[in-house]
Amino acid sequence: MSQGFEHAQTDSDVETRIELTESAGTYGLKSMTLRQTRGLAMLILVGVGVVLLKAVDGFSYWPDPPPISGSRWTELADRIDPNTADLRLMSALPGLGDRKARELVAFRERMQLIDPTKPVFANIDDLMKVKGVGFAITRKIEPYLEFPTPTTKAVD
Numbered sequence: 001m002s003q004g005f006e007h008a009q010t011d012s013d014v015e016t017r018i019e020l021t022e023s024a025g026t027y028g029l030k031s032m033t034l035r036q037t038r039g040l041a042m043l044i045l046v047g048v049g050v051v052l053l054k055a056v057d058g059f060s061y062w063p064d065p066p067p068i069s070g071s072r073w074t075e076l077a078d079r080i081d082p083n084t085a086d087l088r089l090m091s092a093l094p095g096l097g098d099r100k101a102r103e104l105v106a107f108r109e110r111m112q113l114i115d116p117t118k119p120v121f122a123n124i125d126d127l128m129k130v131k132g133v134g135f136a137i138t139r140k141i142e143p144y145l146e147f148p149t150p151t152t153k154a155v156d
Helices: 011-015 034-058 087-091 097-114 124-129 135-144
Strands: none
Touching: 087 097, 124 135
């Protein structure tokens, strides 16, 4: 004998089948017992109830959008050069924060040891050499940055 539940179909289940036909122009379930119909109706009612409760209660709270500028944006000058800015100014850039600003400054200092005559960040894309600084962050802080203009050498 197998363990578990076995459902024996009763005569009342067989007699209460609901036939959905094509006469209404829709193709639906071929047959459902009364128990299945009640279960489906109950699921639909619970679903509609949850949606209505969420609509009444859930829409009463609208979170504030994130600020457009960083929390320390007032500390910024008009535009800063990432090649000379200190940690405090770099961390004031919106979306950058203290951690990424520290990484940018540390990267800049390491690269300046290799070649102190050349600017580490010649353009906005050079900032993406630092781990954790990607396209989205560079485009967000681009209006606040200025980069050194390349000097052209005169040809003799």
